[in-house]
Amino acid sequence: MDDMHKQVVKERGKLYGHPKDSFGRCSAAWHVISECRDAEVRHALYMIWVKICRLVETPDHIDSIIDIAGYAETIKMIHSSRNNNPDNT
Template sequence: MTSETFLDQAAHVLRDRRATYGDPRQSMAAIAARWSITLGHPVTPAQVVLCMLDLKLARLGHDPRHVDSLRDVAGYAAVLCEVSR
């Protein structure tokens, strides 16, 4: 698979997730609010995305060829750009 094909697939996943879950800025803000309560200190939407990236990277440590996790890393990197604006 070429890198362009891989990124096209990641973009497709992002579009699907947006259709299912809505704007990622709102989704990450909602998760941040919940995690802030759970953890007892403020969590930002960007921190949520960074933690999700860490989760995917930890999984890739077990199997670095797992394509779904690789796509998720690309997707979360894109979401981080959007959330950080």
């Protein structure tokens, strides 16, 4: 692994903890989210869950909080586009 990648891993580790722990938290609810029949919404839910898992380690990480809101907005956009409502896309 080159120095740039090592630095990224180190910085992420400070924010989110060891990958084993972070990924373990994420996998705990993956099977529940996988029950969502809507593939696009399911993907957004996975992304929201990743951000929630990161907040467990660093609850004051504003970027993760903002990302959750953004992914929730994408779910709204998906539904709006399906309902031909261009105001919310």
